[in-house]
Amino acid sequence: MDNYGWLSILPPIIAIVLALRTKQVYIALLFGIWFSWIIINDWNFLTGTLSAIEGMVNVFKSEGNTRTIMFSALVGALLLFIQYSKGVEGFINQLNKVIAYFEKKQTGYSRVIVQLLALLTGILLFVETSISSLTVGTLYRPVFDKLKIPREKLAYIADSSSAPSSILIPFNAWGAFIMGLLVTQGLENPFGLMLSSIAYNFYPILAIAIVVIVIVSKKDIGPMAKAEKRTRETGKLLNDNSKPMLSSEVTSLAPKEGIKAKAYNMIIPLVTMVFMMPINLVYTGWGNVTDAVSTSDHIFKAIGQGSGSSSVLYAVLTAILVAMVLYRSQKIMKTKEMIDLVLKGISELMPLALLMLLAFAIGDACNELGTGKFVAEWSKDWLSPEFLPAIIFVISSFIAFSTGTSWGTFAIMMAIAIPMAEVHQAPITLVIAATLGGGIFGDHCSPISDTSIISSMSSASDHIDHVNTQLPYALIGGIATIILYLILGFAL
Structure with a gap:
């Protein structure tokens, strides 16, 4: 059935x-x-x-799932490398100079600047959500700890700057995937429709805006306010009963003694990982393009045909190899030492790999049950044009929340939402935006979302604490989005 x-x-x-x-x-x-x-x-x-x-x-059996699980484990090796080489220490030293400068200007202002820098970093790494949330958590965790900013706040910033930026700046695998779904629905000018829908994709815009407001106003609500109070008063970065996603062996590995702390020992491997992502997308998709009219067109279409899971895995492997060459050339580590660190890093990240396995398994089970199809079909008969965008947003949110995947939600709902928009003569760009925004919103609220899991991992936060502290802000953005879609549904 x-x-x-x-x-x-x-x-x-x-x-x-x-x-x-x-x-x-x-x-x-x-x-x-x-x-x-x-x-x-x-x-x-x-x-x-x-x-x-x-x-x-x-x-x-899914090559994509296997690659993602491998990536989740190999990330541990990269984290240990940049920690042990004093790359993180060197980067922190540079950030401390920035902090000292702003402390001279106004006491306490450095907390705002560092959080804004973390948000900006996440937005600029729009090429891939995993790389974005991983890099933000890894880079800024030591500085957030020093400034007594709770781990939950770092996970929130990492999570709320990754998927929203990837969907709003769609020159990546996200954009290619969405374009493919639009092409499947027989729409003309899918690229133009996707770009036009960005202006109506309110949730990711609001998600980023809410982060900025929270940082600049220094006002938190709900569980996040309690986390901020706990950290300020007691210095505790986590709740007493919390279990950080990342092992303490990774978060607090002592750097190697007798070497100089250099920021580029961290920056070069991480930049390599980010830089290799689009290159790998082009490489893995190049041979699948048959109708390109120019080299630039071939490159863009190759990104659309490329494998996201392969690109992420190749990117982290390349970053590890670059780190090995970099550290070996400086005589920081010997080959055996590096191999030991790789194995240690993988072992410490096995809990994350297991969690990814379970997340994929429940997603497969939901597909077998027809969870998404049921919700979509159940809602067909009672939708009206005025309410269509808002209800499409709500249904997409529920599917993403239940399954923990925004891409799966896009695939299910585009096939339902676009025909319904055409039948009811509703604005197509508004409906596309509601589908995409709903997928992001539900994914943000779901504890089985892979992006949220990676954000918790990179920030060394308790995962459920991250979900609980992020939820009130996500709900504010979600409710505001529903209201905006209701207004536009009647106005357009």
Whole structure:
């Protein structure tokens, strides 16, 4: 069958509630996976349990999933490299000069500047969400710790600057994927439609704006306000019962003694990783382009045809190799020492790789249940043109929240939203924007989102604490977006 009706939404909802209530995200995801396969196997507990195990094994049948899990583990090696080489220490020394300058101007202003710099870094790394959130967390965590800014705030900034910038500046794999979906729907000038929809894609715009307001006003709400108060008064960067996503071996590895701290020992590997992402997209997609009219057209279309998971994996591997050559040439590390660090880094990031595995497995189970199809089909009959953009946003948000994937939401909802917009003669750019924005909003609120997981990991924050502290700001942006779509739905 295409879907299992209302039963198809129970497993992801139960998993999310369990994760938020118990803070045991691994157990919550495992239960969600198990319960999904129990339903699929007609409540046969033995067959369902065995199918759940096979479902997790089958995650590796997808080359993209395997590459992403490998990337998640290899990131640990890169983090250890830049920490051990005193690259992070060198970068912090440079940031301290910036902090000292602003402290002379106005006491306490350095906290604002550093947070704005972290946000700007995340926006500028629009080429890929994983690289953006990873780099922001890795670069700014030591400085945030020094200034007594809670880890939850860093994870929030990393998360809220990654996907929003990638969707608003779509000259990346995101833009290529969205264009492909629009082409599939038979729309003319898909690139123009995608660019036109950016002006109506309110949620990512508001998400970034809210971060700026929170930083500049120094006013926080809800759990984030409590986190700020805790850190200011006690110096504790995390709650007492929190479990940071990243091992302390990675976050606090002692740098090698007897070498000079140089910022470029961190900057060069990270810039290499970012720079290699678009190059790898072009490389992996070059041979798939057959209708290019010029070299520039071929390059852009190659980005659209490129493999995002391959590009990310190749980028981090290249960064590790560049780091090895860089450190070996300076006689900072010997070859055996570097190999040991790679293995140690991988081992320390295995919890993250496991979490990614479970996130993919529950996503596959939701696809098998037809969760997204059920929600989309259930909403078809009662939509009207005026309410269409707002309701499309809400449905996209729910699908993304339940499945933890914005791209999967785009793929499901574009096929529903665009035909409905044409039938009801609703503004097509508004509906496209609502679909995309809803996917980002739901993904931001979901504890099983891979972007949120990586943001927690790179910031060494407790993952559920990150979700809880980010949620009020995301809800403000989401509610404001719904109101704007209602207004425009009646006005246009």
